[in-house]
Amino acid sequence: MLEVRERIIRSAIKLFARKGFFETTVEDIARGARVAKGTIYLYFKDKPSIYTTIIERHLQESIQSLREIEMQKISHREKVVEIIKRGIKIWLKFKNAHPMFSIENINFAKKLMRGIKPLFMKYHAEIIERIAEIVKAGIRTGEFKNVNPAVAAVYIINIIRTAILLPQINPDLKNYEQDIEKIFLEGLIRR
Amino acid sequence: MLEVRERIIRSAIKLFARKGFFETTVEDIARGARVAKGTIYLYFKDKPSIYTTIIERHLQESIQSLREIEMQKISHREKVVEIIKRGIKIWLKFKNAHPMFSIENINFAKKLMRGIKPLFMKYHAEIIERIAEIVKAGIRTGEFKNVNPAVAAVYIINIIRTAILLPQINPDLKNYEQDIEKIFLEGLIRR
DNA sequence: GTTTATTATGACTGACCAGTCAGTCATTTC
DNA sequence: GAAATGACTGACTGGTCAGTCATAATAAAC
Incomplete structure (x- = not known):
């Protein structure tokens, strides 16, 4: 089971690649990582x-x-x-x-x-x-x-x-x- | 005296070059072209x-x-x-x-x-x-x-x-x- | 099992901004 | 002079979303 932080990163890579930074939302990344949006901020300071x-x-x-x-x-x-x-x-x-x-x-x-x-x-x-x-x-x-x-x-x-x-x-x-x-x-x- | 549309385009080129599309606002472009924000929409459908x-x-x-x-x-x-x-x-x-x-x-x-x-x-x-x-x-x-x-x-x-x-x-x-x-x-x- | 500590959650908040449109004004027409 | 026109204006509207935090859930300690 991948660590949460790693899941976030992987989700983000995919989404940034597909949509770029500005069109990717934190909600998108969270969904892709199977966590709640607020969890992202437990691991990263900001987007x-x-x-x-x-x-x-x-x-x-x-x-x-x-x-x-x-x-x-x-x-x-x-x-x-x-x-x-x-x-x-x-x-x-x-x-x-x-x-x-x-x-x-x-x-x-x-x-x-x-x-x-x-x-x-x-x-x-x-x-x-x-x-x-x-x-x-x-x-x-x-x-x-x-x-x-x-x-x-x-x-x-x-x-x-x-x-x-x-x-x-x-x-x-x-x-x-x-x-x-x-x-x-x-x-x-x-x- | 440059036509308004041309001024808008020139202003936009500068700003897009400097800040990219997403960090450039329509207000920025308008200011650079010396028109009001609403004027942009007289010449262009959208950003x-x-x-x-x-x-x-x-x-x-x-x-x-x-x-x-x-x-x-x-x-x-x-x-x-x-x-x-x-x-x-x-x-x-x-x-x-x-x-x-x-x-x-x-x-x-x-x-x-x-x-x-x-x-x-x-x-x-x-x-x-x-x-x-x-x-x-x-x-x-x-x-x-x-x-x-x-x-x-x-x-x-x-x-x-x-x-x-x-x-x-x-x-x-x-x-x-x-x-x-x-x-x-x-x-x-x-x- | 109960209590405490830690982690996760998602509704909420407020900042931001693209697009809108009522109002203004200069010019033209009657 | 009055009315119409068209270009321009900028306050307003509503949608979006990053970041927040009170609450819930889970894990650990007793």
């Missing part, structure tokens, strides 16, 4: 706190995933590919919730994001830093081109976004991962 | 209609831009680069409003997006189709690798997003456009 908790979880999971990848004995190229694969996996785990974790949206609900923004910046800085380190090492070993590692890191994060977006835009599309990987690793230009 | 109008504008502008690029007598490679450059320009024109136009967010406020989603899908399908046609032509002429054009099109859209995101994450970063272009056109892998 934004639930949102923040979920975001933090996701970001922590991303960093943990990066840590594991860092420790693998594989080439930097393989590490980058693994970052993308696992990144996609983590994001897909939250179904349609990915806008919650998108740094692009941090300015998009000023009040709500006031408390969340520092968290976002902190974790994203770490994520980018870690990826950039892998890229840097790959540049050093001659695997990668000499590009700005920070730029490449953000670029890589957006590859994950592309992979998540594609099935959304075109559900019939199959086997697109290879094409994404190909364009990413080898570029679009033919020689 | 979501303002939002929809803005989104439609942006999407139309994007398509118009694509049309112009299509007609240019330049290589497909150059067309793709131009798409990115102009795409960035269009998106930056709306400052922080870009989450408004991000297809990623279409599931994120279920009620609000109900009316907007078909619009989004329609325009985005056209945008992707147009870009994919350019990529396809580039593949035919031998400029580009043999990749799925629709995948490449979404990929290109996300390049624009990367370029917009970078200064947001790291305001000190300079001259990142070349690195993005390099990775995109030539890939990350060194040979």
